[in-house]
Amino acid sequence: MSGLEKTPPTLNKPTHSRSSSTASSRHSRVSTICLFHQERDLTIPGICEGYLLKRRKWPLKGWHKRYFVLETGMLRYSKTQQDITRGKLHGSLDVGLAVMSINKKSNRIDLDAGDILYHMKLSSSHLNSSSHLGASVPSLQDYVTVVPDYVYSQLSPPTNASPEGKKIQQDICSVSQRGQSQNTRGLTHCVRSLLLMLNVNFFIFLSPSVHTSLKSVHDALAQERQRLQDTYHQSTTLAEVRVYAFMETGLVYNICVFICVRVPMGAFPHQLCLLGWLSHASATREYRASISKTPNSVVPKNTGRRTTLAAHCPDNAQVGLMQILYNNIGKDLSRVSMPAALNEPINLMQRLCEELEYSELLDTANHTQDPYQRMVYIGAFAISGYATAHYRNRYKPFNPLLGETYECLREDKGFRYISEQVSHHPPISACHADSDSFSFWQDQRWKNKFWGKSLEIMPTGMVNVTLPRFGDHYEWNKVVTCIHNVLSQQRYLEHYGEVIIRNLNSNACTCKITFVKSRYWGSDTNKNEVQGTVLDQTGSVIHRFGGLWHEGIFCDTLPTPQCIWKPNSQPKDYYLYYGFSSFTLELNELTPGLKSLLPPTDSRLRPDQRMLEDGRVDDCDKFKEEVEDMQRERRKQLAKKGQEHTPRFFKKAMDSSGRDVWLTNGTYWKVRENPGFANTNNLELW
Numbered sequence: 001m002s003g004l005e006k007t008p009p010t011l012n013k014p015t016h017s018r019s020s021s022t023a024s025s026r027h028s029r030v031s032t033i034c035l036f037h038q039e040r041d042l043t044i045p046g047i048c049e050g051y052l053l054k055r056r057k058w059p060l061k062g063w064h065k066r067y068f069v070l071e072t073g074m075l076r077y078s079k080t081q082q083d084i085t086r087g088k089l090h091g092s093l094d095v096g097l098a099v100m101s102i103n104k105k106s107n108r109i110d111l112d113a114g115d116i117l118y119h120m121k122l123s124s125s126h127l128n129s130s131s132h133l134g135a136s137v138p139s140l141q142d143y144v145t146v147v148p149d150y151v152y153s154q155l156s157p158p159t160n161a162s163p164e165g166k167k168i169q170q171d172i173c174s175v176s177q178r179g180q181s182q183n184t185r186g187l188t189h190c191v192r193s194l195l196l197m198l199n200v201n202f203f204i205f206l207s208p209s210v211h212t213s214l215k216s217v218h219d220a221l222a223q224e225r226q227r228l229q230d231t232y233h234q235s236t237t238l239a240e241v242r243v244y245a246f247m248e249t250g251l252v253y254n255i256c257v258f259i260c261v262r263v264p265m266g267a268f269p270h271q272l273c274l275l276g277w278l279s280h281a282s283a284t285r286e287y288r289a290s291i292s293k294t295p296n297s298v299v300p301k302n303t304g305r306r307t308t309l310a311a312h313c314p315d316n317a318q319v320g321l322m323q324i325l326y327n328n329i330g331k332d333l334s335r336v337s338m339p340a341a342l343n344e345p346i347n348l349m350q351r352l353c354e355e356l357e358y359s360e361l362l363d364t365a366n367h368t369q370d371p372y373q374r375m376v377y378i379g380a381f382a383i384s385g386y387a388t389a390h391y392r393n394r395y396k397p398f399n400p401l402l403g404e405t406y407e408c409l410r411e412d413k414g415f416r417y418i419s420e421q422v423s424h425h426p427p428i429s430a431c432h433a434d435s436d437s438f439s440f441w442q443d444q445r446w447k448n449k450f451w452g453k454s455l456e457i458m459p460t461g462m463v464n465v466t467l468p469r470f471g472d473h474y475e476w477n478k479v480v481t482c483i484h485n486v487l488s489q490q491r492y493l494e495h496y497g498e499v500i501i502r503n504l505n506s507n508a509c510t511c512k513i514t515f516v517k518s519r520y521w522g523s524d525t526n527k528n529e530v531q532g533t534v535l536d537q538t539g540s541v542i543h544r545f546g547g548l549w550h551e552g553i554f555c556d557t558l559p560t561p562q563c564i565w566k567p568n569s570q571p572k573d574y575y576l577y578y579g580f581s582s583f584t585l586e587l588n589e590l591t592p593g594l595k596s597l598l599p600p601t602d603s604r605l606r607p608d609q610r611m612l613e614d615g616r617v618d619d620c621d622k623f624k625e626e627v628e629d630m631q632r633e634r635r636k637q638l639a640k641k642g643q644e645h646t647p648r649f650f651k652k653a654m655d656s657s658g659r660d661v662w663l664t665n666g667t668y669w670k671v672r673e674n675p676g677f678a679n680t681n682n683l684e685l686w
């Protein structure tokens with residue numbers, strides 16, 4: 001069967017009769033996406049079904065063939081048609097709550113329901129087979145040419161009065177008209193009948209099957225848990241037991257159960273190490289229990305620094321974010337100017353500095369003799385940088401201006417940090433920090449993808465840490481950050497993907513950390529899960545650790561199992577101050593005596609950011625525009641002279657893998673000390 005096909009409606013039964021491939025050939029009009037009965041009453045939507053490729057992020061990342069059924073607005077899928085018949089669902093999504101986008105180049109359809117994001121495409125075999133269907137049959141090619149490059153239709157509920165609603169209506173009309181003119185009526189029906197389906201809420205039909213699925217999942221999990229507990233208790237004499245099982249159901253996204261119990265020789269003679277995965281859910285539950293027993297860090301002593309901001313954060317719930325995002329679909333959002341009320345008084349260079357809040361983990365690593373244990377601390381550090389995101393989904397950081405700089409000297413923590421905006425198109429912030437026990441640097445760029453309800457941020461660029469004591473050079477990637485339900489107040493952040501940490505100066509071990517994508521319909525307890533392993537040269541697991549990125553990380557394979565990191569408690573009234581941590585509150589503080597030492601390009605001196613911090617939102621808006629105009633003017637002037645901006649404190653280089661990277665040129669602190677920035681030529685940014 002090629003693509004999705006459509007069968008007549010079966011509104012009177014909760015289940016439906018599925019057509020086999022022979023059944024499909026009975027229908028005269030087949031499109032790669034849907035098959036239509038053109039003379040049928042279109043107020044009653046039918047069923048579309050067939051095989052498509054679906055993208056999976058974890059585990060077994062890639063495109064997988066899945067059987068989809070679209071019925072009464074619910075899109076459900078399984079591995080095979082038989083699985084659907086047996087009620088073995090992998091997942092389902094209410095298309096009526098989703099935004100659909102179509103990409104004609106890659107033959108892809110993306111559905112974004114806020115919490116769930118499906119990426120689907122036709123396999124090349126589908127495309128080939130569609131060409132056998134004859135000229136009168138609309139092929140995928142036709143389909144995508146009559147649909148605008150993006151069809152970001154806000155399908156639920158289509159409010160005609162709103163500008164968005166009108167735009168969507170226009171889009172749909174133009175799709176229909178173009179469809180008619182190209183004699184692809186079936187296609188027009190496709191769009192229309194899809195729309196109809198979206199407005200029909202037949203969830204009542206689904207409730208019995210949801211209940212059955214839930215019950216079977218619950219039973220399966222209970223059995224599995226019992227079996228794992230039994231195995232664990234009886235396994236002291238087992239040399240190696242491996243159980244590898246996949247359970248995929250509609251309600252539990254994916255559970256990979258992999259137990260490897262073994263008595264290791266040599267290294268830890270007195271311990272029975274339970275290595276590998278003991279079901280994510282149960283391992284995380286145990287980690288969380290242990291973390292919660294670990295006392296919170298004592299509230300830091302009064303450092304003399306500020307503990308609040310001059311003004312509360314503005315209420316931006318009414319700002320028309322939808323308009324902004326829809327008008328800028330496909331654009332790099334860091335280049336879109338947004339109203340100041342959406343900003344937090346911190347910029348991206350300061351946000352990168354936030355990743356050093358738990359720099360003591362690097363100090364510990366630099367004092368840990370054992371390379372595997374050392375890696376555990378580096379892993380915890382890589383996770384700790386994400387913690388702050390938990391409280392920070394209402395505002396976006398300022399985009400630094402080209403040539404803007406930021407320093408952060410933390411004698412109490414023993415490090416000094418500098419950062420510079422080294423490129424504007426694309427925006428790149430480079431940073432470097434050093435202390436007696438580590439060096440840290442990265443240059444980051446982000447690609448944004450707005451799917452209609454969620455915004456994915458894909459960072460490129462590696463994070464680097466060196467430890468002087470052991471000559472280690474660690475390097476790792478960052479994971480994807482997704483802002484779910486970006487347009488609503490139910491907005492929340494999720495990080496997902498894999499981080500691989502390598503030591504470029506030794507191949508003794510590597511570390512793999514998985515930021516687990518939350519399981520749909522799962523309770524909140526499985527949100528923000530992370531699992532890490534330290535592997536030796538042969539790929540054997542030496543340590544494992546895990547927990548939640550906003551709650552803490554526990555390692556049970558260290559000589560003394562312990563909580564290796566727990567975030568600091570949030571300051572009083574943090575919600576009124578943008579959700580900032582104490583460390584973040586201090587980042588933009590202009591402490592006495594500092595002003596005369598800073599270059600005039602330092603973010604602390606940027607007037608619009610300060611205005612926002614002081615609660616002068618309207619002034620900030622005006623000044624922000626001026627500052628951005630001045631930046632454009634400088635750019636024009638340089639272009640006229642045929643010149644390009646040259647960063648002042650960073651230089652471009654190539655890393656060992658041939659990537660372009662920005663490294664410190666080592667001049668900042670020297671110039672600061674002598675002759676001092678007051679005695680040098682500086683850029684005038686504001």
Ligand SMILES: CC(C)CCC[C@@H](C)[C@H]1CC[C@H]2[C@@H]3CC=C4C[C@@H](O)CC[C@]4(C)[C@H]3CC[C@]12C
Binds near residue numbers: 342351389392394483
């Ligand atoms: C438009 C507004 C109101 C919605 C809020 C957007 C916020 C949540 C977005 C905008 C820019 C985003 C940040 C951009 C870059 C990074 C670096 C990455 O390594 C971790 C995530 C992090 C730190 C993002 C976190 C989420 C973020 C702060």
